[in-house]
Amino acid sequence: MNKIEHIGIAVKSLETSNKLFSSLLNTEPYKTEEVVSENVNTSFFQMGESKIELLEATDPASPIAKFIEKKGEGIHHIAYDVTDIEAEMKRLQDEGFILLNEKPKKGADNKLVCFLHPKSTNGVLVELCQEINS
Secondary structure, eight states: OOEEEEEEEEESOHHHHHHHHHHHHTSOOSEEEEEGGGTEEEEEEEETTEEEEEEEESSTTSHHHHHHHHHOSEEEEEEEEOSOHHHHHHHHHHTTOOBSOSSOEEOSTTEEEEEEOGGGTTTOOEEEEEETTO
């Protein structure tokens, strides 16, 4: 793993939270995007080499909606940048980590992604990210 790529934060309202984080971080989001496959709208703030991703559910049955219902707004996941996501998935699976998807899938911000189950990572949802075309 190369670096923390982003920290994902589950929010009830992207509009409200974009204003809050714009004020807090003294910068505007550089991108907003809908990820239909995950039933979320996202926005990204650049913070040096890392990013903050805000995630708003677009469906009451989505994982983000369920997360907020159970735990409230807050940190949802930590994403790590990897060079070869398939090799890293195999390495982690061989080490005993539980993958939530068998193959990388397209995520937000031009990334291939894979999630690791929190049961195998001390309760933290971990996301692996690889830039598409890298």
